[in-house]
Amino acid sequence: MKAWEANIRKVIPYVPGEQPKDADIIKLNTNENPYPPAPGVAEAIRKLAGQPQVLRKYPDPSADVLVSAIARYYHLQKEQVFVGVGSDDVLAMCFLTFFNSGKPILFPDITYSFYDVWADLFRIPYECRPLDAQFRIVKEDYYKENGGVIFPNPNAPTGELLPLSQVEDIIAHNPQVIVIVDEAYIDFGGTTALPLIEKYDNLLVVQTFSKSRSLAGMRIGYAMGNPALIQYLNDVKYSFNSYTMNQAALAAGAAAVEDDAYFQMTRERIIRTRERVKGELSGLGFEFGDSKSNFLFVTHESCPAEELFQALKKAKIYVRYFKKPRIDNYLRITIGTDQEMDALLDFLRSYLVS
Numbered sequence: 001m002k003a004w005e006a007n008i009r010k011v012i013p014y015v016p017g018e019q020p021k022d023a024d025i026i027k028l029n030t031n032e033n034p035y036p037p038a039p040g041v042a043e044a045i046r047k048l049a050g051q052p053q054v055l056r057k058y059p060d061p062s063a064d065v066l067v068s069a070i071a072r073y074y075h076l077q078k079e080q081v082f083v084g085v086g087s088d089d090v091l092a093m094c095f096l097t098f099f100n101s102g103k104p105i106l107f108p109d110i111t112y113s114f115y116d117v118w119a120d121l122f123r124i125p126y127e128c129r130p131l132d133a134q135f136r137i138v139k140e141d142y143y144k145e146n147g148g149v150i151f152p153n154p155n156a157p158t159g160e161l162l163p164l165s166q167v168e169d170i171i172a173h174n175p176q177v178i179v180i181v182d183e184a185y186i187d188f189g190g191t192t193a194l195p196l197i198e199k200y201d202n203l204l205v206v207q208t209f210s211k212s213r214s215l216a217g218m219r220i221g222y223a224m225g226n227p228a229l230i231q232y233l234n235d236v237k238y239s240f241n242s243y244t245m246n247q248a249a250l251a252a253g254a255a256a257v258e259d260d261a262y263f264q265m266t267r268e269r270i271i272r273t274r275e276r277v278k279g280e281l282s283g284l285g286f287e288f289g290d291s292k293s294n295f296l297f298v299t300h301e302s303c304p305a306e307e308l309f310q311a312l313k314k315a316k317i318y319v320r321y322f323k324k325p326r327i328d329n330y331l332r333i334t335i336g337t338d339q340e341m342d343a344l345l346d347f348l349r350s351y352l353v354s
């Protein structure tokens with residue numbers, strides 16, 4: 001080992017789902033939205049492309065056009081909204097800003113696999129609280145002394161939704177620390193904890209444009225909370241990189257949030273497809289919880305998940321498989337278009353009988 005190696009910040013990085021180059025792959029592995037973004041998004045980007053003089057300049061560091069659009073949509077003050085480069089960036093900033101007590105932060109044992117990576121990166125101690133046998137969060141597990149709490153709702157990769165009353169119980173039991181509810185998938189059937197930010201000054205609700213607003217490629221995420229928390233987040237952001245959001249993302253995000261009719265139509269379409277696919281998968285011998293997200297977390301009565309994952313991949317249908325304790329016999333399948341899901345179901349029908 002070289003002498004300088006001893007002082008390097010060594011981390012085991014998060015591994016995102018595969019982004020294959022091949023266009024004919026049915027891609028159900030990273031919970032992207034199968035529908036394009038609202039038509040106004042392309043229009044906004046075209047407009048920007050027609051004004052190259054604008055690109056010469058730095059973007060607005062306060063991201064005002066996007067922050068204002070989000071604030072208007074949710075009836076908030078601008079001071080209650082923080083934006084970043086996807087909710088990954090927002091969540092990383094939250095870990096850096098709020099989890100500094102030296103006490104372990106708490107999150108579920110089966111959850112978004114970036115949480116432990118940020119905790120390790122920022123040297124934040126953490127404890128994982130086990131989900132119950134049905135993969136549900138046990139709220140009482142979060143009532144002990146801790147350095148902060150974070151969980152997704154619905155949880156990922158399980159898709160399980162914690163009822164809002166239980167989310168509130170967790171927040172109410174943790175007045176000494178910041179509680180972050182990661183609502184990446186809330187628009188697919190959950191009830192947001194957002195109204196609770198008026199009641200609890202230690203709550204942050206984090207959402208994203210990557211799923212329900214079809215803009216994973218633009219990288220836009222946001223946090224909503226009381227102005228003091230948002231100010232602390234901005235202080236850290238401005239100490240790290242003032243211009244996190246580029247001009248195209250700002251324009252695209254503002255256009256997306258302004259088209260509510262399109263948003264409602266596409267999210268309802270995904271919910272409809274999800275419920276139909278649940279019925280079909282049951283008939284094929286799959287078991288799963290009552291996902292309220294844009295994916296299903298399934299296990300088969302006889303076919304091992306890893307085998308099925310490989311067989312699907314060979315057939316150019318990509319889903320997600322996590323070789324991890326408790327979930328290594330499950331597949332996470334993103335809800336695509338009806339046509340994509342029919343191709344998946346056709347494959348499963350023939351594979352599972354042969």
Ligand code: PMP
Nearest residue numbers: 086087088112152156184208210
């Ligand atoms: N939270 C959860 C629970 C997720 O599954 C994801 C998607 N990988 C994210 C946050 C981050 O999404 P993005 O950075 O695209 O907003």
